[in-house]
Amino acid sequence: MTTPIETLAEHACFGGVQGFYRHASTACAGPMRFGVFVPSTARGGRLPTLFWLAGLTCTEETFAIKAGAQRIAAELGMVLVTPDTSPREPQLPGDRESWDFGQGAGFYVDAAQAPWSAHYRMSTYVTEELPALIDARFPTDPARRGVFGHSMGGHGALVSALRRPDVFRSCSAFAPIAAASDCPWGHKALGRYLGADRAAWAGWDASALMRRTPFPQEILVDQGLADRFLDEQLKPERLEEAAAVSGQRLTLRRHPGYDHGYFFIQTFIADHLRHHARLLG
Secondary structure (H helix, E strand, O other): OOOOOEEEEEEEEOOEEEEEEEEEEOOOOEEEEEEEEEOHHHHHOOEEEEEEEOOOOOOOOHHHHHOOOHHHHHHHOOEEEEEOOOOOOOOOOOOOOEOOEEOOEOOOOEOOOOOHHHOOEHHHHHHHHHHHHHHHHOOEEEEEEEEEEEOHHHHHHHHHHHHOOOOOOEEEEEOOOOOHHHOHHHHHHHHHHHOOOHHHHHHHOHHHHHHHOOOOOOEEEEEEOOOOOHHHHHOOHHHHHHHHHHOOOEEEEEEOOOOOOHHHHHHHHHHHHHHHHHHHO
16 A cells, blocks of 8 residues: 655756655654655656755755755756654654754664654664655655765765665765764764663764675765864764775765855765766666
């Protein structure tokens, strides 16, 4: 049976359609929202698809509104999918107390601790449930699927690709949390979602995963050097260290003057879409 999708809004955009939708998620046991940009070239068949995983405090609308990616996606003939960054319902105790945990901060992990484990199963959502839903309802090619993201979502993109190369054939990230098990954001999120045993955190740490098993394709990462989170939270050098151990093909570009926000993303988004287009064909 086809999963029902509620259309919240649809807008003409660069000859295609930017839509926002809601559905009842099995993985998250509640309603989840997502956005999809479908270019006009979809009339000719199924297209490669990019899943964008947004950062802390963001929603399914943030990238679609701020990144300016639809124009390039229309030129390249690519579908863009933007899931929300966490469940929003039902409200759980403490899930709105801080901006870096709970709502807007799902960290793309499958929580193992109550009460989060009942709903915060974002890894299963973005690697299994949502891709299947998209392929069933939109003109996408399941054999040509990539993932990219920013900050918390950059962490999510790297972890999702490294854990599930059978789902995603290409990967890139902007200013990712490169070592979630060794930074304050990660300590807070992984400790509450997964529990106190730090050995379990390694399975959700991009650098730890990359050190163990490389992703089959080259990974592109861009990092601004004026990013106020660079040294304490992001630690991109950990990816370089991991890549040197495992042989991962990694292009990590550092950009003087660029900070952590969407002006940085706008500047280099075309490079990322073309990176994925090259790998997905």
